[in-house]
Amino acid sequence: xxxxxxxxxxxxxxxxxxxxxxxxxxxxxxxxxxxxxxxxxxxxxxxxxxxxxxxxxxxxxxxxxxxxxxxxxxxxxxxxxxxxxxxxxxxxxxxxxxxxxxxxxxxxxxxxxxxxxxxxxxxxxxxxxxxxxxxxxxxxxxxxxxxxxxxxxxxxxxxxxxxxxxxxxxxxxxxxxxxxxxxxxxxxxxxxxxxxxxxxxxxxxxxxxxxxxxxxxxxxxxxxxxxxxxxxxxxxxxxxxxxxxxxxxxxxxxxxxxxxxxxxxxx
Numbered sequence: 001x002x003x004x005x006x007x008x009x010x011x012x013x014x015x016x017x018x019x020x021x022x023x024x025x026x027x028x029x030x031x032x033x034x035x036x037x038x039x040x041x042x043x044x045x046x047x048x049x050x051x052x053x054x055x056x057x058x059x060x061x062x063x064x065x066x067x068x069x070x071x072x073x074x075x076x077x078x079x080x081x082x083x084x085x086x087x088x089x090x091x092x093x094x095x096x097x098x099x100x101x102x103x104x105x106x107x108x109x110x111x112x113x114x115x116x117x118x119x120x121x122x123x124x125x126x127x128x129x130x131x132x133x134x135x136x137x138x139x140x141x142x143x144x145x146x147x148x149x150x151x152x153x154x155x156x157x158x159x160x161x162x163x164x165x166x167x168x169x170x171x172x173x174x175x176x177x178x179x180x181x182x183x184x185x186x187x188x189x190x191x192x193x194x195x196x197x198x199x200x201x202x203x204x205x206x207x208x209x210x211x212x213x214x215x216x217x218x219x220x221x222x223x224x225x226x227x228x229x230x231x232x233x234x235x236x237x238x239x240x241x242x243x244x245x246x247x248x249x250x251x252x253x254x255x256x257x258x259x260x261x262x263x264x265x266x267x
Contacts, residue, residue: 005034005196005200006030006033006034007030007193007196007197008033009026009029009030009032009033010026010030010191010192010193010196011193013025013026013029013191014029022191023067023187023190023191024040024066024067026191027067027069027189027190027191030069030196031069034071035072036069036070036071036072037069037070037072038068038069038070039068039069039070039080040066040067040068041064041065041066041067041068042064042065042068042080043063043064043065044059044063044064045059045063045064045065045082047078047101047179047181048176048177048179049099049101049174049176049179049181049183050112050124050125050126050127050174050176050181050183050231051082051084051095051097051099051124051125051181051183052082052084054126054233055126055129055230055231055232055233060084060085060125061084061085061086062083062084062085062094063082063083063084064082064083064084065080065081065082065083065099066080066081066083066189067080067081067187067189068080068189069189074105075102075103075104075105075207076102076103077100077101077102077200077203078099078100078101078102079098079099079100079101079188079189079196079199080098080099080188080189081096081097081098081099081187081188081189082096082097082098082099083095083096083097086125095122095125096185096186096187097183097184097185098183098184098185098186098187098188098189098190099181099182099183099184099188100181100182100188100199100203101179101180101181102179102180102181102203102206102207103178103179104178104179104180104207104210105178106178106210106214107177107178107214108155108175108176108177108178108179108180108210108214109144109145109148109151109152109155109175110128110144110145110148110175110176110177111128111131111142111143111144111145111148111151111152111173111174111175112124112127112128112131112142112143112172112173112174112175113137113140113141113142113143113156113161113164113172113173113174114140114141114143114172115139115140115164115165115166115170115171115172116139116140116141116165116170117139117165117167117170118170118171118172118183118184118185119141119172121185122185124172124174124183125233126231126232126233127143127231127232128143128144128145128146128148128230128231128232129145129230129231129232130145130146130232131143131144131145131146131232134149134152137156137161137165138161138165139161139162139164139165139170140161140164140165142156154213155175155206155209155210155213157205157209159205160173160202160205160206160209163198163201163202163205164202166198168194168198169184169194169195169198169199170184171183171184171198171199171202172184173206180203180206180207180210182199182202182203
């Protein structure tokens with residue numbers, strides 16, 4: 001994890017050049033001042049998370065990501081906003097998920113954790129197949145693959161659960177194979193410095209807990225293997241109030257982000 005992060009491009013933003021999206025400009029400057037990599041957009045993401053892949057492993061329809069920041073180190077972290085197309089009641093909608101992806105380097109139990117406030121707005125599109133919802137934790141719903149329930153109880157400390165269920169910045173969590181994902185039905189590659197702090201703090205909590213619980217070189221935890229567990233798709237649920245915002249964010253971020261990258265590259 002980065003020892004010290006300069007958030008000044010977000011807390012004291014510099015006006016964006018003409019016809020450049022202000023958020024894309026701020027995020028690209030955040031990456032630049034901290035020595036991180038910034039990418040305007042990507043298609044066909046190779047990441048295995050539920051917002052990138054169907055339960056059978058196929059990429060989600062029209063899947064793409066924008067405003068991507070990659071933070072080097074151990075572990076490496078990628079933060080961005082992802083979009084994919086979904087059919088509901090004969091109409092096509094765009095679903096939006098802000099995400100943080102972390103390569104843990106070791107296998108983790110297969111599970112998802114949804115903040116209840118996020119779930120009311122937009123449930124995750126899939127959960128571990130055969131999982132029984134666990135509602136014992138305040139503010140979140142836990143679904144672990146069969147055989148991983150005890151591992152989930154061991155991993156999810158009170159501090160991690162509180163971070164995921166935060167009232168202002170709620171986050172969902174997925175552990176799949178060697179990957180940790182945090183998701184939210186809102187932008188995570190944003191010009192809100194407090195959102196960045198909360199996401200990176202939550203990543204740090206989970207990574208530290210994983211290293212305590214499953215040190216490098218240890219065998220895979222019970223209930224897991226080198227493959228990603230099967231997932232069970234949920235019925236499509238589309239929140240119509242988000243659709244216009246999602247489409248406009250995608251268009252503005254991709255065009256504005258590309259302009260921002262050109263401006264930065266021309267310095």
